[in-house]
Amino acid sequence: MGATRQRREDRAEVILDAAEALLRRSGSRTLTIDAVAAEAGLSKGGVLHHYASKDALVTALAARKVERMSEGIGACAEALRGDPAALPLAMIAHARGVYAEECGFPDSLLVATAENDQAVAIMRGFLDGNLASIRDVEGHEGAGAALLFAVLGLMMSRSLGFHALEGEELERLFSALEAQARALPRQRET
Incomplete structure (x- = not known):
């Protein structure tokens, strides 16, 4: 990869990092575009060169979030390879691992994404892909899909400020979800 192309890609990441920092801090x-430019230490034109609009920026943020979630879930699933409950268990492990560190960003990204059709499509693609993976293992959408939606519901309801569960309360919920996921293979065999 040429140095110029690498600098362009680095600058695009700097812009996304700045946008993420703004979302965390201020919603x-x-x-x-002006606020992102100021946060990134770039001109407005520099930001617009990479992201032609706020919608394009939000779409890129959603794509990066999905990529990171997919990588995190994939790493957790790899450790459970061969287990029919690998995907639900990986989603629970990933959610448990990022729950505390993601305070502030997901709620703002969720709000921004909901107003952006392309970003919604990216998130929908992530969900559809995971449902298809569960369907491949279970043969249908059943308990594994229910667990996926339970994990998403826990995370999204926190993002929206509907609860502030922490510590033991939260750990009990994650443990209950994990117990249900571990019971999935036996459920399919009966």
């Missing part, structure tokens, strides 16, 4: 209402 989706403050996400403007």
Whole structure:
């Protein structure tokens, strides 16, 4: 890869990092091209060169979030290869691992994404892909899909401020979800 192309890709990441920092700190209402440019130490034109609009920026943020989630879930699933419950267990392990560190960003990204059809399509693709993987193992959408939606519901309801579960309360929920996931192979055999 040429040095110029690498610098361009690095600058695109700097812009996404700046947008993410703004979302964490101040929420989706403050996400403007001008604010991102100031946060990144770039000109407005520099940001627009990479992301032609706020919608393009939000779409790129959603794509990066899905990529990171997929990588995290994939790493957890790899450790469980061969287990029919690998995907639900990996989703639970990933959610458990990122729950505390992601405070502030997912809620703002969730709000920004909901207003952006392309970003919604990216998130929908992530969900559809995981449902298809569960269907491949189970033969249908059943308990594994229910666990997927339970994990997403726990994370999204936190992101939206519907609960502030932490510590033991949260650990009990994750443990209950994990116990249900571990019971999946026996459920399919009966």
